Amino acid sequence: AQSVTQPDIHITVSEGASLELRCNYSYGATPYLFWYVQSPGQGLQLLLKYFSGDTLVQGIKGFEAEFKRSQSSFNLRKPSVHWSDAAEYFCAVGFSSNTGKLIFGQGTTLQVKP
Amino acid sequence: GAVVSQHPSWVICKSGTSVKIECRSLDFQATTMFWYRQFPKQSLMLMATSNEGSKATYEQGVEKDKFLINHASLTLSTLTVTSAHPEDSSFYICSARSTAEQYFGPGTRLTVT
Numbered sequence: 001a002q003s004v005t006q007p008d009i010h011i012t013v014s015e016g017a018s019l020e021l022r023c024n025y026s027y028g029a030t031p032y033l034f035w036y037v038q039s040p041g042q043g044l045q046l047l048l049k050y051f052s053g054d055t056l057v058q059g060i061k062g063f064e065a066e067f068k069r070s071q072s073s074f075n076l077r078k079p080s081v082h083w084s085d086a087a088e089y090f091c092a093v094g095f096s097s098n099t100g101k102l103i104f105g106q107g108t109t110l111q112v113k114p
Numbered sequence: 115g116a117v118v119s120q121h122p123s124w125v126i127c128k129s130g131t132s133v134k135i136e137c138r139s140l141d142f143q144a145t146t147m148f149w150y151r152q153f154p155k156q157s158l159m160l161m162a163t164s165n166e167g168s169k170a171t172y173e174q175g176v177e178k179d180k181f182l183i184n185h186a187s188l189t190l191s192t193l194t195v196t197s198a199h200p201e202d203s204s205f206y207i208c209s210a211r212s213t214a215e216q217y218f219g220p221g222t223r224l225t226v227t
């Protein structure tokens with residue numbers, strides 16, 4: 001069965017430090033991969049997505065993610081975290097038929113220390 | 115970007131009553147909308163896929179008679195929680211799919227007392 005795992009439930013980093021949020025997926029076919037951010041009172045916002053092509057994907061707000069098929073991973077990175085990045089981050093996998101149906105990971109809460 | 119709204123943003127109801135939640139795509143037409151449920155500090159669980167003009171497709175384990183979904187137009191889908199009980203208390207999120215991607219609403223907090 002398809003699944004998405006985010007091993008880190010909670011991460012705390014200092015402002016200005018680098019960030020990596022982990023995501024592993026289990027899916028038999030070519031996955032569509034997404035990272036979303038959820039802030040209180042706001043809907044999930046798409047940070048970036050991978051469908052095909054270059055395995056290093058650039059997103060909004062300075063985020064990037066790298067698809068590694070051999071490791072079934074799609075980790076999210078940012079070189080320098082800002083206090084406004086504190087939020088809940090979700091990795092998601094979509095079906096290769098692109099029905100729009102998404103399976104989400106458990107989420108990682110990012111706390112940023114001043 | 116595209117905007118999806120939900121109404122109400124929060125609702126409190128008594129056990130045994132029904133509650134309707136609206137999901138609207140404000141500046142685009144969505145042939146497909148999705149309903150998710152999110153428990154505190156947990157992931158989003160897909161409940162059903164709503165297609166305009168046809169019956170919704172429910173995920174395994176979701177009671178279709180309890181969670182009624184109607185997608186009457188290309189910009190509106192509704193979720194009705196019938197005979198609500200405290201265990202139905204949750205955060206309900208909808209999303210609407212455009213040709214480009216999927217946009218999420220801000221969610222509706224339902225508390226059943």
